[in-house]
Amino acid sequence: MISVSDRKKAISLIKEAVANGAREPEACKVLGITQRTLQRWRSSLTPIEDQRKNAKRPEPANKLSxxxxxxxxxxxxxxxxxxxxxxxxxxxxxxxxxxxxxxxxxxxxxxxNNMQHHRGRAKKPCAKPISTHCATSPNQVWMWDITWLPGPAKGIFFYLYLILDLFSRKIVAWDIWTEESSENASILVRRAIMSEKRTLANEPLVLHSDNVNIAIGKSQLCHIFEPLMTSN
Missing domain, CATH: 1.10.10 (Arc Repressor Mutant, subunit A)
Incomplete structure (x- = not known):
């Protein structure tokens, strides 16, 4: 809504521009208003102040009682x-x-009525710190993910399975398959453990993934290596 002072200032500026030879419609365009709006502001039949905020609007017929x-x-x-x-x-x-x-x-x-949240058994959300891992030597924390690779035709993809060591940034194991499956993931993890000669008896191995939407079932990985390995 344009205030009364801004309206009066606009009328004055347009009047001055027209007096100096400008066309009124063009002067209105410069200020971002129409000539019809200017005429309404100048009319003595309508108040110069915006009356929309004071208007009495009827209640809708379908308003809830x-x-x-x-x-x-x-x-x-x-x-x-x-x-x-x-x-x-x-x-x-x-x-x-x-x-x-x-x-x-x-x-x-x-x-x-402030009842949209936390009704019944619903609990108030609480902020939790982002899970982080610290590795002081190789083969303590492995990070893994699946990356889509473009295939020979549109809509066809290959899937790169890759495991990276957090401490050394070494690529522990990788492979490419034509599908995403928990079986492929378990094969890759087993092969990585054997190639690195990682013993799980004394110290668990953390296999971390920050992508919770991948198709690999983490519960299946935990079932394969539990309780020798923790998966996050």
């Missing part, structure tokens, strides 16, 4: 719904033939 809002709150706090988000509450009510409001309305009402 106080009882309807209370019904949403009470439903969200019922034992069967208190740990569920509205995206699950509304479909479950629909299965029972009950409709109180849409999902977005449920979210809005719960947010207005």
């Amino acid at each position: 106080i009882d309807e809002r209370q019904a949403i709150i009470e439903t969200a706090n019922q034992p069967e719904f208190k740990s569920l988000p509205p995206s699950q509450i509304v479909p479950r009510l629909a299965d029972q033939g009950i409709y109180l409001a849409s999902e977005s309305t449920f979210y809005r009402v719960l947010k207005e």
Whole structure:
């Protein structure tokens, strides 16, 4: 919204520009307003101050009543719904033939009453430090990942499996397969342990991956080497 002082200043500047030979529409474009807006500001029939913030707007016909809002709150706090988000509450009510409001309305009402988070068994999120590892010698911490390599045709990829030692930055083992699988990962880890002659009896080996979305199942790796190796 443009203030009254800015409007008066714009009228004065445009008047001065027109008096010096400028065209009024072009002067309006320079200030970023239309000539119709300027005419409305100059008119004595309309106030120069913006009246939108003072306008009385009718309430929408579908506005929720106080009882309807209370019904949403009470439903969200019922034992069967208190740990569920509205995206699950509304479909479950629909299965029972009950409709109180849409999902977005449920979210809005719960947010207005500070009930959108931590209801029921939901716990307040807590900040956790990023897991880090420190290696003081080789073969204490290995890092591994899978990288996609372009294949012979569009849409065809090869997968580079690579294990890197954190301390020495040495490539411990690597291989290329045509698919991602936990079997391929376990083969590579076993081969790396044998090639490095790494004994796991006295000191566990940490196999770290910062990519939690890779297709390798970490639980399977833990099952293969547990309890001799920890996997993060």
